[in-house]
Amino acid sequence: MYDFNSYDLIIDARSPREFADDHIPGAVNLPVVDNAEFAEVGTLHRTDPLAAYQLGARYSLLNISRHIETHISHVEARSRILVYCFRGGKRSKVWQDVLETIGYRVERVKGGWKAYRRWVNEQLVTAPANFRYIVVSGPTGCGKTRLLSALHESGAQVLDLEGLASHRGSIIGAVPGKPQPTQKLFDSRLLERLSQFDPSRPVWVESESKKIGQVQLPEALLVKMREGQVLAVNAPMAQRVQLLREDYQHFEEDPQVLIDRLRNLRPLIGGEEFEKWEALAAARQVPELFERLMRYHYDPTYRRSILRNYPGIDSSPQIPLQDLSPAGLLPVARELQERFERNVD
Template identity: 45%
Template sequence: MKSLLVTLDKAGDFDEIVDVRTPLEFAEDHIPGAINAPVLSNEERVLVGTTYKQVSPFEGTRLGAALVARNIAHHLETTFADRPRNWRPLIYCWRGGKRSGSVTTLFNMIGWQARQLDGGYKSYRRATLDTLDTLPKTFTYIALVGPTGSGKTRLLSALNQAGAQTLDLEALASHRGSLLGAWAGVPQPSQKRFDTLLVSALRGFDPGQPVFVEAESRRIGSITLPLALLETFHRGACVEVRSSREDRATFLLHDYAHLFDHPEHLKEQLQKLIGLHSRERVTGWLGLVDENRRAELAGELIERHYDPAYARSSDQHFDQLPNALQLDFRPNDADVVEQAKALLAQLESRTLVAG
């Protein structure tokens, strides 16, 4: 079988990449562009593992072989029924073992020029982590710094529309980054999936142009940002985004409308602030939720929670914050793209952005 093994750097030589792991494994993360053709379902993999441990390795292996053979036959009649004779697929499983080996062997017997990824998904995962140690350092970043509600995410989107390179970490993480930042009805990706998405995003950038990124701490919800990225953009240039308290409150009311529409969930989230704030204060906020006093609650959170947290953390994280260009941003206005273009012009005059 050694002649059928190829390393990850050869992946681009193939017509298609086929992930034969279970749907759950595939959903957690997979090589970009791969299709999923599982040789064991989620339930079948559990059954084989249980049989292997509780009955005997022989019985577990025999059961697995029968299930894999049946599922490969199904894929040949459906998923791969239209593949031409000269098709060249790259097959992988978790670590380049029996699942991908079985498919690769059978495909070659059919006449396809199939190859097995040496080391499987684990080799891809190691390569991803190695890339995240080095690739983020090859770019120059401009961080958008400012308190919650100032519209940094909206400005980042407007900069993208204005033609700038932007890295939207919150979009990749499916989370706004704050305690109340969970997206309604949208689970966060796994850490592995986030890392894959981040590498793909970084590889799309031109190192000769700066990348705008919103200021973030180490964690965005359940996701941890790679240190190489954090350390690089924390040392880079900053734009301090400033908005009026009224604009910020209005922005929060709009941005967190889904939370206000589900008061019990909002109260659960607010109760997590006990410890950072007194029980009495949090109880008062819960009362504002019960009374649907949204604007008052937004103002309280800005004044009592978000602004003090920003004051504590920003100076510690961003070396260039004292030299930051200050932008008076109106996040609720219709001309946010024009505001972004004006910012780019200001930065160009400072030679931070090439014209």
């Protein structure tokens, strides 16, 4: 596959819908035909291929003309450009022909996005094994994600899987206003992030299950994480409740939405316990609701999961966190780096 960082511009010639599903990181979507035009040409092609090609050519020339004015006119003459479409066929070729006529140095991805996608799948089988992982584990609300952020700020190599997935990793983990990427786009982002790491240094990551929301982690990554150094973090319940109030403020403003998200758990935790959750939500006693959720559902569930995936967790280094604010976690992150990165093989 190509060294994508070596190009000044990467053009995705596919429709916006295809681009949203997945694309090469850093690519700009300059479609030859938009969603509606793509569907129209495809429908016409079934009955009259010649007319379909004529229609596609008209749309292509109009759209490329607009893209030249809005994007290409600002690209320097010595720039290297990479262009691709679905299979490396007509849509990317028309872009290549136009750009080469202008005078740019242009390459076209052989096999297009389909070839890129195969390469991503192949890489995610092998790339995770290139790194040593330090896995931060701990129950809900103990500050794992914030600790990773502090580690990143202090210069550590951090793989923020929940950030890549746009999800906090539980039944209530959807981030308001931030839909999750497709599985394909998540894979692309994950591989891009791995490619930025130095294999001689450890990668810090949060313990995760197989799925984060609707996206699934590569099995090769899960295997290597479970072989890594595990750190068990925890925090006082009061700090954990405060963290949930800050990170899930939308539920504090509308606790009924939280109850609706949790409704599928009723058969698991029992009607009596669920009714207590409902009563706390109705009384808008959200801090008490958060604490009860952690004590009676999330903590026992997490305990079972962590013992299954990391059976040696109780003998792992225990990291108590007393202050889950960014300012409080930064010195902890620096101390952890000094303690666990200095003896890397």
